[in-house]
Amino acid sequence: MINEFPQTLTIAGSDCGGGAGMQADLKTMQMRRVFGATVIVAITAQNTLGVQKAYPLTTEQINAQFASIADDFRIRACKTGMLADIPTVQIVAENLRRYDFGPYVLDPVMVAKGGAKLLADDAIAEVKRDLIPLCTLITPNLPETEKLTGIKVEQPEQMKEAARQLQSMGAKNVLVKAGHFNDPDYATDYVLLADQRDFWMKAKRVHTKRTHGTGDTISSCIVAELAKGKPIEEAIKISKQFVTASIANTIQIGHGHGPLNLWAFGGEK
Numbered sequence: 001m002i003n004e005f006p007q008t009l010t011i012a013g014s015d016c017g018g019g020a021g022m023q024a025d026l027k028t029m030q031m032r033r034v035f036g037a038t039v040i041v042a043i044t045a046q047n048t049l050g051v052q053k054a055y056p057l058t059t060e061q062i063n064a065q066f067a068s069i070a071d072d073f074r075i076r077a078c079k080t081g082m083l084a085d086i087p088t089v090q091i092v093a094e095n096l097r098r099y100d101f102g103p104y105v106l107d108p109v110m111v112a113k114g115g116a117k118l119l120a121d122d123a124i125a126e127v128k129r130d131l132i133p134l135c136t137l138i139t140p141n142l143p144e145t146e147k148l149t150g151i152k153v154e155q156p157e158q159m160k161e162a163a164r165q166l167q168s169m170g171a172k173n174v175l176v177k178a179g180h181f182n183d184p185d186y187a188t189d190y191v192l193l194a195d196q197r198d199f200w201m202k203a204k205r206v207h208t209k210r211t212h213g214t215g216d217t218i219s220s221c222i223v224a225e226l227a228k229g230k231p232i233e234e235a236i237k238i239s240k241q242f243v244t245a246s247i248a249n250t251i252q253i254g255h256g257h258g259p260l261n262l263w264a265f266g267g268e269k
């Protein structure tokens with residue numbers, strides 16, 4: 001059993017365009033040499049120009065997928081992405097309490113790069129109450145950080161303050177992502193660990209519109225590294241390098257917010 005291949009799970013929405021959501025998660029997991037399974041909670045019709053339609057799945061459909069995964073696989077780490085609405089958040093929380101899928105990375109996806117809402121406003125309170133206390137790591141971008149904490153983030157100091165607040169809400173480790181930060185030169189994320197150590201992760205900002213799926217990519221890379229047994233600090237640092245390389249080495253796909261080059265950083269034997 002000890003030698004079983006590392007297995008991971010993404011609980012997320014499907015992006016038929018292949019650049020974000022569970023598709024980005026699976027591709028990232030594959031690159032990082034772990035096995036990826038999925039619980040799909042919503043189907044979106046989207047491309048690099050935006051989200052044209054979104055269809056949440058039923059509670060029964062979601063429960064059935066969780067049961068199939070739990071009956072057969074030994075999931076070592078998992079994540080959630082797009083969760084759509086209150087019933088979905090509630091059923092996902094119930095299943096995460098029922099089954100042990102190892103460390104849980106909560107990417108509190110709210111709005112797509114093109115502006116479409118991927119989480120109903122009234123479900124934010126549910127995410128705070130039901131999911132934050134369950135997570136090993138939360139990975140909000142700046143708009144999500146502001147919605148979850150009520151802190152307007154304009155200075156690096158406010159990223160720290162918000163991270164402390166997310167910890168006091170029950171998140172063990174916090175990664176505040178700075179893709180939306182107003183710094184033309186660098187994308188500098190902030191990490192606050194459970195043991196209170198903290199650090200900044202600075203990367204050159206790439207001036208590109210091709211950033212579809214950046215959040216999904218960094219969070220699923222962290223899940224992959226955790227599943228292989230890496231300590232959380234190392235898992236987060238490798239994942240920042242992985243996403244930076246994926247953004248910097250552009251590939252030309254679609255006419256809007258194009259997907260990342262997930263081959264750029266390379267895999268691991």
Ligand SMILES: Nc1ncnc2c1ncn2[C@@H]1O[C@H](COP(=O)(O)OP(=O)(O)O)[C@@H](O)[C@H]1O
Pocket residue numbers: 140141142177178179180187188189203204205206207208211213214215216218240243244247
């Ligand atoms: N233009 C960019 N250049 C370099 N790094 C970026 C850029 N945009 C985002 N990132 C990085 O990508 C990761 C995802 O961040 P972000 O885009 O804020 O997440 P989300 O997709 O959830 O909005 C972070 O590590 C962030 O610093």
Ligand SMILES: Cc1ncc(COP(=O)(O)O)c(N)n1
Pocket residue numbers: 012013014015020021022044081082109111112113114118211212213214215216
């Ligand atoms: C199904 C799904 N999940 C997540 C995102 C967020 O990705 P991004 O913010 O990069 O558009 C998305 N667009 N679609």
